[in-house]
Amino acid sequence: MKKIFVTGIDTDIGKTIVSAILTEALEADYWKPIQAGNLEKSDTDTVRELLSNSKSVLHKETYRLTQPLSPHAAAAADGVKIDMDLIRDSMPSTGGRDLIIEGVGGVMSPVNDLFVVMDLIKSLDAEPVIVSKHYLGSINHTLLTIDAMRRKGLPVVGVFFNGKPVQSSVDFIIRYSGIKPLGFIDEEKKLDKEVVKKYARLFRKEFR
Numbered sequence: 001m002k003k004i005f006v007t008g009i010d011t012d013i014g015k016t017i018v019s020a021i022l023t024e025a026l027e028a029d030y031w032k033p034i035q036a037g038n039l040e041k042s043d044t045d046t047v048r049e050l051l052s053n054s055k056s057v058l059h060k061e062t063y064r065l066t067q068p069l070s071p072h073a074a075a076a077a078d079g080v081k082i083d084m085d086l087i088r089d090s091m092p093s094t095g096g097r098d099l100i101i102e103g104v105g106g107v108m109s110p111v112n113d114l115f116v117v118m119d120l121i122k123s124l125d126a127e128p129v130i131v132s133k134h135y136l137g138s139i140n141h142t143l144l145t146i147d148a149m150r151r152k153g154l155p156v157v158g159v160f161f162n163g164k165p166v167q168s169s170v171d172f173i174i175r176y177s178g179i180k181p182l183g184f185i186d187e188e189k190k191l192d193k194e195v196v197k198k199y200a201r202l203f204r205k206e207f208r
Contacts (some may be wrong), residue, residue, distance in 0.1 A: 001038055001092060001096055001098055001099065002028075002207075003098070003099045003101050003127060004028075004098065005101045005102075005103060005121045005129070006019045006022065006101065006102050006124065006131060007103040007117060007128055007129070007130055008105075008106060008133075009108050009131070009138065009142050009145045010106050010141060010160070011104075011109075012135045014131045014162035015043075015131050016043045016102060017050075017185065018129070018131050018185070019086045019100050019102040020047045020131075021196055021199045021200050021203060022100050022207065023056050023100045024045060024116050025149070025199075025200035025203045025204040026040075026100070027055040027141040028056060028083070028094075028100050029057045029094040029098070030044065030058045030059065030098060030100045031058075031059040031091070031092075031100070031101050032101070033062045033063065033070050033091075033104075033120070033173070034061065034063045034065070034082065034087075034111070035063065035065065036065045036067065036069055036071055036104055037063045037066065037074065037077070039066060039067025042064075043102060044058050044060075044061065049193075050193055050196045052193050052196070053096065056097075060126055063075065063080070063082055065077070065078050069106070070105055070109050071104055071109060071110065072111060072113060073110075075112065081112060081148065082112045084111065084115055084119065084120065086118065087123070087124070087177075091131045092126060102125075103121070105117060106145065107128075107148055107149060108148065118148065118149060118152050118154065120153060121149075121154055122152065122153075124147060127157050128155075128157065128160045129157045129158060129182060129192055130156060130158070130179075130206055132140070132145075132158070132160070132161050133157050133161055133162045133163045134161070134162075134163050134164060134165065134195065138169065139169050139172060139173060142159065143174050143176060146177045146179055156179065158179055158180035158181060159182060160182070161181065161183075162185045163185070163187050164186070164187040165186070170184075182203070182205070182206060183202060183203050185199060
């Protein structure tokens with residue numbers, strides 16, 4: 001069983017769509033340990049709407065926080081403290097299926113007063129993939145993310161590039177870091193089951 005942790009270079013970068021694509025491609029289970037804000041339409045709800053296969057199981061979040069803030073701030077606002085051991089112990093059993101784990105924010109987003117998302121990835125013993133998106137500053141953010149994770153000793157699988165392509169940016173990131181490009185997701189007008197199935201077919205071979 002593979003445990004793939006989907007993280008990003010920032011928030012609102014495309015982690016959920018990449019998580020949905022990988023869940024569909026591998027007919028894997030999906031789990032988002034921490035949901036901060038948008039409880040009426042959580043990322044788990046979004047992934048559920050985007051899947052076509054009947055094998056994937058979507059597991060309940062360990063923490064459902066009411067405010068759309070960094071995890072430590074959202075937890076403080078709700079009067080709770082996020083416990084890394086509790087998250088690790090609540091990692092779902094999948095019956096042998098692969099597990100796609102969606103992170104929150106970027107890799108240095110604080111989970112609590114002592115730990116950041118990178119520490120959570122390490123605690124869960126998961127293989128991280130990075131989602132990058134093209135904007136002014138994204139080269140810097142992508143390279144800093146890769147460097148931070150490598151310094152932490154995390155086995156970064158590679159990078160998904162999301163949004164309107166900027167080939168010069170992609171080329172520099174790959175050349176400078178030596179990172180593996182895992183796939184490219186275009187700036188789609190609409191994200192639905194058909195779009196997810198399209199990319200799932202493209203990425204399935206890579207991850208199987």
